[in-house]
Amino acid sequence: xxxxxxxxxLEHIQSLPSWLVGRVAARGRSLVAEAIAGEGLKLPHxxxxxxxxxxxxVAQADLVRRLSIDAKDLVGFLxxxxxxxxxxxxxxxxxxxxxxxxxxxKGTRTxxxxxxxxxxxxxxxxxxxxxxxxxxLIALLTKLHQVPSPDADHAQPDAxxxxx
Amino acid sequence: xxxxxxxxxLEHIQSLPSWLVGRVAARGRSLVAEAIAGEGLKLPHxxxxxxxxxxxxVAQADLVRRLSIDAKDLVGFLxxxxxxxxxxxxxxxxxxxxxxxxxxxKGTRTxxxxxxxxxxxxxxxxxxxxxxxxxxLIALLTKLHQVPSPDADHAQPDAxxxxx
DNA sequence: GGGTAATCGTTGGACATCCCCACGAATCTC
DNA sequence: GAGATTCGTGGGGATGTCCAACGATTACCC
Numbered sequence: 001x002x003x004x005x006x007x008x009x010l011e012h013i014q015s016l017p018s019w020l021v022g023r024v025a026a027r028g029r030s031l032v033a034e035a036i037a038g039e040g041l042k043l044p045h046x047x048x049x050x051x052x053x054x055x056x057x058v059a060q061a062d063l064v065r066r067l068s069i070d071a072k073d074l075v076g077f078l079x080x081x082x083x084x085x086x087x088x089x090x091x092x093x094x095x096x097x098x099x100x101x102x103x104x105x106k107g108t109r110t111x112x113x114x115x116x117x118x119x120x121x122x123x124x125x126x127x128x129x130x131x132x133x134x135x136x137l138i139a140l141l142t143k144l145h146q147v148p149s150p151d152a153d154h155a156q157p158d159a160x161x162x163x164x
Numbered sequence: 165x166x167x168x169x170x171x172x173x174l175e176h177i178q179s180l181p182s183w184l185v186g187r188v189a190a191r192g193r194s195l196v197a198e199a200i201a202g203e204g205l206k207l208p209h210x211x212x213x214x215x216x217x218x219x220x221x222v223a224q225a226d227l228v229r230r231l232s233i234d235a236k237d238l239v240g241f242l243x244x245x246x247x248x249x250x251x252x253x254x255x256x257x258x259x260x261x262x263x264x265x266x267x268x269x270k271g272t273r274t275x276x277x278x279x280x281x282x283x284x285x286x287x288x289x290x291x292x293x294x295x296x297x298x299x300x301l302i303a304l305l306t307k308l309h310q311v312p313s314p315d316a317d318h319a320q321p322d323a324x325x326x327x328x
Numbered sequence: 329g330g331g332t333a334a335t336c337g338t339t340g341g342a343c344a345t346c347c348c349c350a351c352g353a354a355t356c357t358c
Numbered sequence: 359g360a361g362a363t364t365c366g367t368g369g370g371g372a373t374g375t376c377c378a379a380c381g382a383t384t385a386c387c388c
Binding site (some may be wrong): 223224225232235236238239259260263264 | 336338
């Protein structure tokens with residue numbers, strides 16, 4: 001496993017698993033991105049809209065914590081999504097500092113279409129694999145993913161940085 | 165495989181393979197990045213230096229094509245690498261438009277250390293897996309990676325975008 | 329040969345992402 | 359009630375990716 005003697009530096013880099021996953025991830029990213037582009041959403045907008053849907057009427061600070069995204073960027077995403085009529089910001093009567101963010105019915109419909117589109121993009125990503133291989137891949141990736149920090153004392157959830 | 169009826173939008177997104185690979189890739193990326201940071205290199209610099217080493221005296225335009233990176237960005241990387249004494253830009257006598265870029269012996273030594281460091285970072289990334297699982301993962305990822313475009317007519321090589 | 333097209337390295341700038349800081353308003357703590 | 363904290367929102371900077379254009383040089387083609 002040490003670098004072979006006719007030293008091929010680039011070849012070596014590109015044989016590393018870290019490089020391989022990176023390439024596959026980039027392809028998956030762009031596939032999903034162009035799949036949902038027709039709905040007028042980019043990946044972060046999609047993730048935010050999904051989180052708002054899932055966590056009901058939710059304050060922006062909660063979204064920041066759950067998605068581990070920047071508060072400033074969230075404002076921009078919400079502005080866009082609200083402008084498109086996919087969600088609404090209302091003042092929270094129980095705490096007038098907060099906004100209660102809720103998905104509209106139009107937003108819900110968009111979300112359902114995006115779920116279908118994302119599914120299909122993943123279908124294409126995994127098309128070279130048969131059912132058993134797909135299952136094996138998911139199992140291996142899951143194993144790698146849910147052990148991010150060996151010191152599991154106060155591990156940050158760090159949920160959805162790259163969104164899809 | 166269609167979205168389940170108690171519709172969990174975020175959960176659904178985060179169950180997609182595209183999301184899983186993305187998270188694992190992000191972790192691999194940062195592991196390798198901090199591994200080689202001690203050598204004063206970031207991921208793109210490392211990839212460029214490796215490519216220059218592998219392709220001997222090479223013109224910058226060739227590096228642009230082989231690595232699929234932007235020409236402007238390459239200039240910056242080369243400036244940094246040349247400033248650190250890891251490579252040299254010389255005018256190509258046979259085509260005075262081109263630069264002949266070559267790795268110095270110092271650059272070669274750095275590259276060997278980085279190969280070792282990258283290896284170790286990948287060791288840590290794959291630590292939850294045993295030998296058989298690692299082999300299986302690499303095989304699956306390779307299968308996904310080398311079929312980027314179904315229309316293999318004039319497929320772009322598109323070599324090393326995210327470098328490691 | 330000579331004029332046009334293409335390529336070389338380089339620069340400028342658009343755009344998105346991520347990080348830290350600061351502000352006015354509202355709420356919580358004691 | 360007074361001070362600390364949280365809320366949403368903006369400013370500004372550091373990167374990373376990508377496209378457009380330029381002067382210099384070379385290749386093409388009639």
